[in-house]
Amino acid sequence: MDTGTVSALEFEGVSYQYPVEDFDIVDDLSFRVAPGSFHCIVGVSGCGKSTIFRMTNGLLKPKRGIIQVGGQPVEGRKGYCGYMPQKDLLFPWRPVWENVALPLEVKGGLSKAQRREAALAALEDVGLAGCGDKMPHELSGGMRQRAAFARTMLTGSDLLLLDEPFSALDFLTRLSMQEWLLDQWQKHKKTILFITHDVEEALFLSQSVLVVESTPIHVLSDVPVPAPVPRDRSCLKDPAMVELKERLITLLRKQVEA
């Protein structure tokens, strides 16, 4: 994961404590993410993986330590990462294109026509050509997530934080969205961090999986995925992958039972 050049994301001795808890849920955590990589963070529910995201995107302030994105501390910066939460959060009162253009609208500086053009291009890019003037409720779950992804792309950031974006989708839609996301990643060369609790999803998507082995989080164990990039689903049947999947599941189950 460490390439020696500027990291896309770097945690240095970061701690965080929720006001209602008496311990640091993230405790002296350090890790680096190389530009252009795709990592999944897996961990059991409530282990604090989302806390890592929320500190990265500035919604939470770490108690200690430094977080750098692209070599610069995040403190006081705006719009340096694209955050996509679990729910698509498309505003129901705006047509799809105006939802997708929200990051541009917030940033300012573009005319409405320019924003519309950018939004429609982003929508076409995610396979939603012609959907710009629809209202969000007219789209299916998978289409809504793709629109939310297009919105995230328009933040213009090189670092994308995706927090369980497919967990609410049905199984088949989820599979096709995973393949679609890998295509998008290869096309746009962004750095993607992807939170999931689905081990198979993590193995299929990432170059290496960052595993939360215990709470409080002291380390993210970097587990490389033994499969080539680009890949297709058949790699999941590979004995090395099956063995890794079992190992990760055992590891996570131990925490649930503990």
Added chain:
Amino acid sequence: MKQACKANLPALVFLFALLILWQAGANGMDAAYILPSPTQILQKLWELRGPLFTVHLPATMTVTAIGLVISLVLGLGLAVAMDLSDLVRRMLYPLVVVSQTIPTTAIAPLFVLWFGYGIWSKVLVTVLITFFPITITVYDGLRSAKTEMVELLTTYGATRRAIFLKIKVPCALPYFFSALKMAIPMSVIGAAIGEWLGAQSGLGYFSRRMMTQLDGAGVFAPIVLLSVVAMAAVGVVALLERRFVRWRGES
């Protein structure tokens, strides 16, 4: 429109049945000074159309309109202030609620003492009972904005102002229309109560004058007129709502 008629058909049939029952009962009792029949009321409305429509209706509508506008400004202002500042909310919210425990009809004569028989004592009664539903409902609307949406916009670098305009206002809009639909009939009632207690013109005043003359139909005629006006106003708001809020019910 056709659908709306169809949906309201049971209500209309039931209403019609009640009216017939009323008519029959009133005819049987034959005491128009206590219980006038619907046809007598309509007849009275027609006989009195001159003073009712040219003097008293405009007077009441003026009070209602001024009261409603002041209530809207006050209600929206309070709701926004309470949403923006926690201190303001803790300061005002209990007072706003307490203000509703004041029995308006009992205190209204005082307003007449203070402000005289002119328009402002009625406006005050109207405002006192109308600003409350607007304040509370719009405040709830502003609060209904989802934290996740606010957070998402925050990660895009949005200012508080941008969050207010892009999330809070659209979220509060359906609530605002609900508030308006409640507030219109209440402001009409407020104006009528105010006039009933002391005035020189207005439908409430007119109704009271008929009361002293034991003219049952004359008491009812302005009341019917008030109801019809309030219903029409609510209908207009409902149309506006359908135009501006296309997403109610979907979250």
